[in-house]
Amino acid sequence: MITPDASPTLAMNERVNALWAEGIDVLHLGFGESRFPVHPALSKAFQENIHQRSYLPSLGNASLRTAIAKYYSEKLNLSFDAEQILIGVGSKSLLYAMIQSIDGDLLLSKPSWVSYSSIARLTGKSVHWFELDRDDEFGLSIASLDSCYNDACAIGSDPQILVLNSPNNPVGNNIKPDMVESVAKWARDKDIFILSDEVYSLVTHDGFIHHTPAASNPERTIIFGGLSKHLSLGGWRFGMAILPKNDIGKQLSKSFQSIAGSVWSCVPAPIQATAELAYSGDRDIDAYIQTCTEIHRIRTNYIHQGLNKMGLKSPTPKGGFYLYPSFIKWTDKLNEMGILTCNDLSNHLMNQLGIATLPGSAFGDDPENLCLRFSTSYLDMETDQLAQESIDAYEKENQSESFLTLHHPRIALFLEKFGSFISELDK
Ligand SMILES: Cc1ncc(COP(=O)(O)O)c(C=O)c1O
Numbered sequence: 001m002i003t004p005d006a007s008p009t010l011a012m013n014e015r016v017n018a019l020w021a022e023g024i025d026v027l028h029l030g031f032g033e034s035r036f037p038v039h040p041a042l043s044k045a046f047q048e049n050i051h052q053r054s055y056l057p058s059l060g061n062a063s064l065r066t067a068i069a070k071y072y073s074e075k076l077n078l079s080f081d082a083e084q085i086l087i088g089v090g091s092k093s094l095l096y097a098m099i100q101s102i103d104g105d106l107l108l109s110k111p112s113w114v115s116y117s118s119i120a121r122l123t124g125k126s127v128h129w130f131e132l133d134r135d136d137e138f139g140l141s142i143a144s145l146d147s148c149y150n151d152a153c154a155i156g157s158d159p160q161i162l163v164l165n166s167p168n169n170p171v172g173n174n175i176k177p178d179m180v181e182s183v184a185k186w187a188r189d190k191d192i193f194i195l196s197d198e199v200y201s202l203v204t205h206d207g208f209i210h211h212t213p214a215a216s217n218p219e220r221t222i223i224f225g226g227l228s229k230h231l232s233l234g235g236w237r238f239g240m241a242i243l244p245k246n247d248i249g250k251q252l253s254k255s256f257q258s259i260a261g262s263v264w265s266c267v268p269a270p271i272q273a274t275a276e277l278a279y280s281g282d283r284d285i286d287a288y289i290q291t292c293t294e295i296h297r298i299r300t301n302y303i304h305q306g307l308n309k310m311g312l313k314s315p316t317p318k319g320g321f322y323l324y325p326s327f328i329k330w331t332d333k334l335n336e337m338g339i340l341t342c343n344d345l346s347n348h349l350m351n352q353l354g355i356a357t358l359p360g361s362a363f364g365d366d367p368e369n370l371c372l373r374f375s376t377s378y379l380d381m382e383t384d385q386l387a388q389e390s391i392d393a394y395e396k397e398n399q400s401e402s403f404l405t406l407h408h409p410r411i412a413l414f415l416e417k418f419g420s421f422i423s424e425l426d427k
Helices: 008-021 040-048 062-076 090-101 114-122 142-154 177-189 247-263 269-278 283-309 328-336 342-353 384-397 400-407 409-426
Strands: 085-089 105-110 127-131 159-165 193-197 221-226 238-242 372-375
Touching: 040 269, 040 283, 062 085, 062 221, 062 238, 062 269, 085 090, 085 247, 090 114, 090 193, 090 221, 090 238, 090 247, 105 114, 105 142, 114 127, 127 142, 142 159, 142 177, 159 177, 177 193, 238 269, 283 384, 283 400, 283 409, 328 409, 342 372, 342 409, 384 400, 400 409
Parallel strands: 105 127, 105 159, 159 193, 193 221
Antiparallel strands: 085 238, 221 238
16 A cells, blocks of 8 residues: 655644644744735635536636636746646646656655655655755756766666756745756756746746746646645645647646546636636736735745844745755754754754744755755734735835834744744854
C-alpha cells in the first residue's frame, strides 16, 4: 500500500485552528494562504450561478478555456489557444494528472513545495533533488542540474520531468530571466518536460514582471496557475494548466480527460462560470489583484527587513508571501538547547513562543540546515474583517510606513518575540 504523508502545510493550519478554538493564541506563520476577501463582483457572479448544477466537460467550458487562453496570452506576451488549456480542482489536481501522464522520474530543487514529492510518491516515481546556491539567494544553476541529472542516469533512473516554481514557495525568490531561458534550453536539449508552477506569477514584487520557460521551450513546457494566490480563492479549488501547442500537448490533454473523467469529472459548474469573470481582464478585478499583491509585498519586505536587522538572513522576497531564513549560524547554541533539527526548532517556537512555522524538512531540505519557512500572509489578517480592514487602511494611509506601524499589531508582536529569541541565541 502507498502511504504518502499528509500535507504538512494543511496539517499545521489545522493544528493552529484547533489551538485558536481552545482560546490559545498562536502567531500563525505556518500556512501560505492569501487572506483577502472575495472580490465583490466574483462573489456576485458565484451567487448568480449557484443554480448551475449539471456536469460539464472534464476539460472545462469552451468559453472559459478561451478566456484563460486570452488572459495568459496577454499577461505572458505569448500566443495560446483554448485547446491548450486544462482546468482542474486546484492546480494540485493538474500537477497530479500531468505527473501521472508523463513517463519518467522527477528532478526537484531542494527545497521544493511539499506536494511535488508527495505526488511523485503517489504515482510511483523517484525524486532526484538538486541543490540551489544558498550563498546566492538560493539561485538555480545549470551545473547543479546537470550533476543531479547525470547522477540520476548513472544509477539507472530515468529523469524526464523537471519541476520549476517561480516565484517560489518556500524560498520566496524567483528565477532570474537569463536563468529561465538557460534552464528552458537545457531541458529542450535533453528532451525533458518542464512543469512550470507559476501559481504566484501575478503576485510578483516588482510590478508584473514574470518570465516563463514556455517562451524559450514551448514544445515541452506545461504552465500551471490558478485563482488561489492572486485572488485569495484557495478554497474555491480552481486551477489551470497550459499545454504545449503540438501533438504532445494533444496526447496530454487526452490523458488528462481520462484521469479527470475517472476521478472528479469536472470543476464545479458555478466555479467555472465565476472563473470566466476572473479571467475576463475586468479592470476592477485586475486593480484588486495589484492592491493585494502590493500589500503582500509591503508586509513581506517589512518582516524580511526586521529579521535581517536581527541577523537572521533569508533570500530577498521577489514574489508570493514567504521567507526562508536559516538558523545555521546558531547551530552550536541551538544544539546546547537540545535543538538539533529544523523540526525541533519549529516545535520549540510553537511550544515555547506560540509561533507557528514550517520546518525546511517538510520541503525536502536537510534537517541540519536549520531552515524554516515563514508565511507572511496570515498575521493581522486572521479574520475576514481584519483582512478587509487591512485593504481599507492601505487605501487610506497610502504610505507603507504608517500602514505598517498603525495597522499591524501582530506583526509587531511577532518581531518583538522573535527579537528576544534571537538575543538569547546571541548570548
Ligand atoms: C507552489 C505552489 N503550487 C501550487 C499550490 C496549490 O495551489 P492550488 O490551490 O491551485 O491547488 C500552492 C499552494 O500552496 C503552492 O504554494
